[in-house]
Amino acid sequence: MVLPFANIGGDPEQEYFADGVTESLTTDLSRISGAFVIARNTAFTFKGKAIDAKKLGRELNVRYVLEGSVQRSGNRLRVNVQLIDAETGNHLWAERFDKPVADLFDMQDEIVSRLANALNAELIAAEARRAELSANPDATDLVFQGWSLINRGISPEYMTRARGFFERALTLAPENIEAMVGLALVDVTEGAAVLTDDPLARFAAAEMISNKALSIAPNHAAARLALGTALMCTKRAAQGIAEFEQALALDRNSAVAHSLIGYAKYLLGRGAETEAHVAEALRLSPRDPHAPRWLVWVGVSKVALNADTEALAWLRRGLEANRNYSTAHFNLGAVLARLGEIDEARAAVKAGLALDPKFTIRRSRAANALSSDPAYLAGRERQLECMRLAGVPEG
Known part of the structure; x- marks a missing residue:
């Protein structure tokens, strides 16, 4: 439940x-899949009142309460937000936005977008702990545990465990859309992140289950993202972009959709455009659990542009944000090797192999199925040669 934000400055303009x-x-x-949010008409009956979150939770049967305040000081506006567990009364998460007052409506859109993305991840984590x-x-409990693992990072361990939760959920509830989408995402991730010897089989499975989900729920934004990713990874990046744009039409806050459009353009040989799309994703969701992957995508797009120094900086940023992304270590090792930093390159490869011992040059080359664009393929070939120099096994 979203309680009416308090205007603690007293300025009527801030009330609106x-x-x-x-x-x-x-x-x-x-719009968050599986979420039930108390309607605004009910929520606004609590405007200006002192609220006991635990009592409210019992009366309205809600698990979480979001409350916030708005305060203007000079030419700056501060918005404080906190998420409360209505069962225990404990504070689970808090965020502060402190921005110069310019266009209030633009600021409102940005704050809402960031909050919606951040809360999606926080609610998944909270529900996974509860499960x-x-x-x-039940199936819903299992789905939350699967999504929580996906949010922790991209490694064989996390993907395998997430797959198990989604498959168990579908055994209990064969038409559970969230489980279908989660399973599709595991499939495309394993294929695109070179966690399998047969990426094409993974992409085909993802496309099939995404289409099944959309046959049941055609307006499911995350299912559109899963289908678009399967298309993008099988030399149909333009069709993938169309699906991502549909997802954005369904969910204007989808930072993931913006990032995927950037990656698709890299596959189409338009890597110079990738950074701008990732920047928009980061603006909407700067602390997104998937943000480390987006940073790495900019890095690999820079590789295709022969901008190795820039690529190095982006890859390092991605790994600093989350080191549980095995493929990123190998890409970092390749760039370091190309720049002559062989010892550091081999250390990066060693870290990658600790997460994914089965990674090889042969397996990585299979991922070239993602695109037939000459610029993309040339960049990938340079990466493979330098991965070999950095110590990646041939396979």
Whole structure:
């Protein structure tokens, strides 16, 4: 439930802003798959009242309460937000936005977008923790645990465990859309991140299950993203972009869609455009659990442009944000080797092999199925040669 944001500055102009943030956030959070959000008309009956989150949770049968405040000081506006567990009263998460006052509506859109993305990840983590304590988890519990693993990083271990949760969920509920989408995402991730010897089989499976999900729920934004990714990774990047744009039409806050459009353009030989799309994704969701992957995507796009120094900086940023991305270590090792930093390159490869001992040059070359664009293929071939120099096994 989103409680009406408090205007603690007393300025009537900020009152409209606070109400606008509350209404927009209520609408946008209701788009999160599987979420139930109390309607704004009910929420606004609590405006200006002292609220006991635990009592509210019992009365309205809600698990989480989001509350916030708006305060203007000079030419700056501060928005404080916190997420409360309505069962225990504990504070789970808090965020502060402190920005110069310019266009209030633009600021409102940015704040709502960031909050919706951040809360999506926080709610998944909270529900996964709750599910772990359940003696008899249902399909929804299993789905949250699967998504929580995906958010932790891209490694064979996490993907295998996530797959198990989604498959168990589908055994209990064969038409569970969230489980289908999760399973499709595991498939495309294993293929694109070179975690399998047969990426084409993974992409085909992802396309099939995404289409099944969309036959049941054609307006499911995440299913559009999964289908678009399967298309993008099988030499149909332009069709993939069309699916990502449809996802954005369904969910304007989809930072993932922006990042995927950037990656698709890299596959089409338009890597110079990738950074701008990732920048938009980061603007909408700067602390997104998938942001490390987006940073790495800019890095590999720079490789295709022969901008190795820039590529190095982006790859390092991605790994600093989350070191559980095995392929990123190998890409970093290749760039380091090309720049003559052989010892550091081999250390990067060693870290990658610790996460994915089965990674080889042969397996990585199979990932060239993602695109037939000459610029993409030339960049990938340079990467493979330098991976070999950095110590990646031939396979």
